[in-house]
Amino acid sequence: MSERKIKLQLKDMTKKYDNGDGVEHINLDIYEGEIVSFLGPSGCGKTTILRAIGGFHDVTSGDITIDGQSIVGLPPEKRPTAMVFQSYNLWPHMTIYENLAFGLKLRKIPKAQIDEDIKNILKLVSMSGSEKKYPSQLSGGQQQRIAIARSLLLKPSMLLLDEPFSALDAKIRQQMREELKKIQSDLGITVVFVTHDQEEAMTLSHRIVVMNKGKFEQVGSPTEIYDNPNSKYVASFIGEMNFIKDGDKTIAVRPENVNVVVGGSGMVNGKVRTIMVLGHYVSVNVQCGDDVIKCFVNREISDQLEVGDPVGLNFEKYHTFTE
Numbered sequence: 001m002s003e004r005k006i007k008l009q010l011k012d013m014t015k016k017y018d019n020g021d022g023v024e025h026i027n028l029d030i031y032e033g034e035i036v037s038f039l040g041p042s043g044c045g046k047t048t049i050l051r052a053i054g055g056f057h058d059v060t061s062g063d064i065t066i067d068g069q070s071i072v073g074l075p076p077e078k079r080p081t082a083m084v085f086q087s088y089n090l091w092p093h094m095t096i097y098e099n100l101a102f103g104l105k106l107r108k109i110p111k112a113q114i115d116e117d118i119k120n121i122l123k124l125v126s127m128s129g130s131e132k133k134y135p136s137q138l139s140g141g142q143q144q145r146i147a148i149a150r151s152l153l154l155k156p157s158m159l160l161l162d163e164p165f166s167a168l169d170a171k172i173r174q175q176m177r178e179e180l181k182k183i184q185s186d187l188g189i190t191v192v193f194v195t196h197d198q199e200e201a202m203t204l205s206h207r208i209v210v211m212n213k214g215k216f217e218q219v220g221s222p223t224e225i226y227d228n229p230n231s232k233y234v235a236s237f238i239g240e241m242n243f244i245k246d247g248d249k250t251i252a253v254r255p256e257n258v259n260v261v262v263g264g265s266g267m268v269n270g271k272v273r274t275i276m277v278l279g280h281y282v283s284v285n286v287q288c289g290d291d292v293i294k295c296f297v298n299r300e301i302s303d304q305l306e307v308g309d310p311v312g313l314n315f316e317k318y319h320t321f322t323e
């Protein structure tokens, strides 16, 4: 396998606002062609990092490099990055063509080239033929595609996306994720993505940075983070997880890792509380003392169960956290 090239480096980067909030001692290498998402609850510092990369605010200390060159101190337009925000920021009085052509005209690109680039980029974002429309004539998802197209036209070497799909409804969001993935792999562009939606981070990213209160909790691939969360915080933030108190320890087990023994006994025992058929699998809640444990089982098992039945539960795979 060829050596992966580092695209972006955050080197001991600190950004403190006047009130003391912000992020401290951030270190991260992002490789060329990677999609990395920063995931965490509101206020954990995701946007602060993205804005520091994009040049929308200065850093307090540390360095940021792209292709080995420090970009600290450069204004956004001098950086090889393009940022797409949650609100699409298209100019309402301009057609789609004019919105897209604007930055290219500033760069004095010849008209024939502009026309060609716009045609190609609209095809890439599945919006061919929309040149003469105004933003208000497009849906939210379509406007966001145009906003992404507009930033890609300037051929950035990195695309920075700040919750770009959060204003869209669930189905369109999913579609947009797939499209972004396709665009990313067609262009091989490096993408840094900010989201508070774990599903979005899981489906889109090569690596996820889980953040908590201005610090990194865990950095890893979606499967690493899902299978081996290194803290209770990460375990609770990604996917579904049961937490069971065991003295001063907490056992964390995913619903799909609980084996239900019908009528039998297991590591813990309880009674079926609810049975919910969710298509190809069934979610069964079992009352075990004070805890309610959620288990995903197949129809074969659930067909043998009724509310109130005694069951045993075995944990195939679990994590133990102290604290």
Ligand SMILES: Nc1ncnc2c1ncn2[C@@H]1O[C@H](COP(=O)(O)OP(=O)(O)OP(=O)(O)O)[C@@H](O)[C@H]1O
Binding pocket: 017, 018, 019, 021, 022, 040, 041, 042, 043, 044, 045, 046, 047, 048, 049, 196
């Ligand atoms: N311009 C600012 N001045 C002062 N404090 C700020 C400023 N911008 C952000 N903060 C604070 O810094 C912390 C991190 O904010 P940031 O916007 O990076 O979080 P976030 O994880 O992106 O949250 P959200 O998902 O809500 O955008 C928060 O406590 C926030 O209140």
